[in-house]
Amino acid sequence: xxxxxxxxxxxxxxxxxxxxxxxxxxxxxxxxxxxxxxxxxxxxxxxxxxxxxxxxxxxxxxxxxxxxxxxxxxxxxxxxxxxxxxxxxxxxxxxxxxxxxxxxxxxxxxxxxxxxxxxxxxxxxxxxxxxxxxxxxxxxxxxxxxxxxxxxxxxxxxxxxxxxxxxxxxxxxxxxxxxxxxxxxxxxxxxxxxxxxxxxxxxxxxxxxxxxxxxxxxxxxxxxxxxxxxxxxxxxxxxxxxxxxxxxxxxxxxxxxxxxxxx
Numbered sequence: 001x002x003x004x005x006x007x008x009x010x011x012x013x014x015x016x017x018x019x020x021x022x023x024x025x026x027x028x029x030x031x032x033x034x035x036x037x038x039x040x041x042x043x044x045x046x047x048x049x050x051x052x053x054x055x056x057x058x059x060x061x062x063x064x065x066x067x068x069x070x071x072x073x074x075x076x077x078x079x080x081x082x083x084x085x086x087x088x089x090x091x092x093x094x095x096x097x098x099x100x101x102x103x104x105x106x107x108x109x110x111x112x113x114x115x116x117x118x119x120x121x122x123x124x125x126x127x128x129x130x131x132x133x134x135x136x137x138x139x140x141x142x143x144x145x146x147x148x149x150x151x152x153x154x155x156x157x158x159x160x161x162x163x164x165x166x167x168x169x170x171x172x173x174x175x176x177x178x179x180x181x182x183x184x185x186x187x188x189x190x191x192x193x194x195x196x197x198x199x200x201x202x203x204x205x206x207x208x209x210x211x212x213x214x215x216x217x218x219x220x221x222x223x224x225x226x227x228x229x230x231x232x233x234x235x236x237x238x239x240x241x242x243x244x245x246x247x248x249x250x251x252x253x254x255x256x257x258x259x260x261x262x263x
Contacts, residue, residue: 015075021108026149028103030115032123032142035096035186035257038239040134044097044126045090054129055088055097062086062122066103066114076113081105084114086122095239096137097126100145112144136234136241138257140187160194181213182253189258192227202250210235211244213254228256 044054051057066084070076083104091098101118103111123139130137146156180199190196202208205216214235218225234257235242248254 018108023106023108024149025106026110028110028112028115028147029145030101030119031145032099032119033096033140034123034126035094035138036134038095040130041090041095051129054126057129058088058122058125059086061125062101062118065121066118069114069117072117073113077109079105079107084118086118099123110147110150112147138187181248184255186255186257189227189256193224208248210237210242210246210248213248
């Protein structure tokens with residue numbers, strides 16, 4: 001296991017001395033997303049938000065945040081960034097906004113934290129501007145996509161390999177889109193369960209309500225029961241918030257969200 005560089009021999013936090021490191025071209029790209037109601041996304045895309053251009057404001061906020069990372073994150077080095085690019089793309093399939101931030105410099109330390117800060121603050125700005133009309137937005141899926149340069153070389157994010165049971169399930173013929181329920185897990189819930197989405201035939205579980213489906217999913221694995229057992233778990237069917245008694249039909253899109261709070 002690599003030693004934590006931000007701790008000295010006594011286990012005390014300190015800023016790493018990078019004076020002996022070679023100056024190289026370094027880049028990092030980070031992503032985040034904001035999931036929201038489809039009507040909220042349409043309002044953003046149509047430019048109808050009373051606060052103004054949401055995407056332009058969030059883009060500027062992300063760029064400003066990258067340059068102020070050492071003021072926000074302890075032990076980060078002040079860096080002379082040569083490039084900060086923040087891209088925000090509406091995605092009706094999410095539905096929501098996908099954010100990608102790229103930082104670049106010629107320096108002695110990496111820019112992963114600057115890219116992550118830019119993506120995170122851009123997402124927070126989208127939330128802040130839209131919370132009056134949609135308090136159930138979810139910020140999530142924040143991670144470093146790739147980095148280049150430095151002693152450790154280039155690195156690209158690769159999802160962890162599926163567990164044996166998941167691999168077996170992946171080999172099972174998928175039900176047709178007309179006969180399957182399309183199930184999505186959002187925010188940290190997808191990381192806790194280890195899956196983004198799955199398709200399931202109505203005949204695969206007993207009953208035909210959202211509550212029946214939830215009980216079926218809880219029994220898949222021990223950790224699934226733990227993470228899906230919250231009384232405050234949020235659920236939606238066809239992009240509309242729903243209760244356990246909601247009846248399901250083949251082709252429905254079902255979404256599960258972790259409990260969130262609005263500011």
